[in-house]
Amino acid sequence: MKAIVHLILLSVIAFSLSAKTITDMDNHPVTIPDHVDRVFGSSPPMNYLLYAIKPDTMVGLNFAAKNPNNSADEQFLSKSFLSLPVVGSFHGGGQSINLETLMAYKPQLILVWKDDMLVQTVSREIEKTKIPTLSVSFREVSDMPKAFRLVGEALGAQKRGDVLALYSQKVIHEVQTSVAKVKPTRYYYAEGTDGLSTECDTSFHVEALNFAGGENVHKCQQSGLLGLEKISFETLLTYDPEVIIVQNRAVYNDLVNDPMWQHLHAIKKGRVYLVPTAPFNWVDRPPSFMRVIGVQWLAHTFHPDTYKIDLNQRIKEFYTLFLGVKLSDQQTKNLIGEKQ
Numbered sequence: 001m002k003a004i005v006h007l008i009l010l011s012v013i014a015f016s017l018s019a020k021t022i023t024d025m026d027n028h029p030v031t032i033p034d035h036v037d038r039v040f041g042s043s044p045p046m047n048y049l050l051y052a053i054k055p056d057t058m059v060g061l062n063f064a065a066k067n068p069n070n071s072a073d074e075q076f077l078s079k080s081f082l083s084l085p086v087v088g089s090f091h092g093g094g095q096s097i098n099l100e101t102l103m104a105y106k107p108q109l110i111l112v113w114k115d116d117m118l119v120q121t122v123s124r125e126i127e128k129t130k131i132p133t134l135s136v137s138f139r140e141v142s143d144m145p146k147a148f149r150l151v152g153e154a155l156g157a158q159k160r161g162d163v164l165a166l167y168s169q170k171v172i173h174e175v176q177t178s179v180a181k182v183k184p185t186r187y188y189y190a191e192g193t194d195g196l197s198t199e200c201d202t203s204f205h206v207e208a209l210n211f212a213g214g215e216n217v218h219k220c221q222q223s224g225l226l227g228l229e230k231i232s233f234e235t236l237l238t239y240d241p242e243v244i245i246v247q248n249r250a251v252y253n254d255l256v257n258d259p260m261w262q263h264l265h266a267i268k269k270g271r272v273y274l275v276p277t278a279p280f281n282w283v284d285r286p287p288s289f290m291r292v293i294g295v296q297w298l299a300h301t302f303h304p305d306t307y308k309i310d311l312n313q314r315i316k317e318f319y320t321l322f323l324g325v326k327l328s329d330q331q332t333k334n335l336i337g338e339k340q
Helices: 002-015 044-053 099-104 117-129 141-154 158-179 205-209 233-239 250-256 258-264 289-300 313-325 329-336
Strands: 019-023 027-031 039-041 107-114 132-135 185-190 214-216 243-246 273-274
Touching: 019 117, 019 141, 027 132, 039 044, 044 107, 044 141, 044 158, 044 233, 107 117, 117 132, 132 141, 141 158, 141 205, 158 289, 158 313, 185 205, 185 233, 185 258, 205 214, 205 289, 243 289, 250 273, 289 313
Parallel strands: 039 107, 107 132, 185 214, 185 243, 243 273
Antiparallel strands: 019 027
């Protein structure tokens, strides 16, 4: 305990020497150092947001850079990001965070995901460190441009934040306009090891799917923090979705070949799609900046006759701008699958 108190006192003294005030997305003034070069994201969406805007400021990660929900490797990501230490997480499924350990990395700013279901607990814990925190809304797709600008301003990377904000706002407007007058496509979101875990229609886990002109067939109230609501195959048969979006490759392979699943309309029509995950998931777990390309892929998948874009070119543009990676035609095909 003495060690953490000592760290707090040192950080307060250093912080008071040079500071500026910005307004967060709750419209609260936040005083932060003039020059921020050490930042921690309290959740995966905030980690990935930092990577998109100013990755060299990151002191560590919540979870291992490569995990079951993504395909993170040097093909798309910097070696420095992939070698960042795992500081810990306030959430389940990873290494629990220790405040003294976090303080040892000397972050000058912590990004807090406002829409986190554990945000009150996270905020109370971080408050003990006396490190400035910036509350960032990132649940809704339409929140992203403002988040890019806010974090860019905080990190002294305003130009970068503005560029990402303008690009994402253009995409958001285009997708919204395109799907506004079409009948939503009824989809089922297949998760879990058997494809029979899913999300309620109002869950933030399906925000991108709903935004892109989809209608979730599973109407419910989320029963736990993680989502992943269990349903029976009999229930899925009654839903008979037009499209199935699958999170896991093994599940995708199983369900397209399982005779039982062949009774579903989506399987018969070949409208089953695996969510791209390189370098991070395009849709969910976590809902990150990858949704900028994810909503384009989804809108094109749900409404190919309405949302007519050169998806290959859009993927290349996105990866160049957000990740600094130039892709070949073959790489873009590999990302989404040949048949898509």
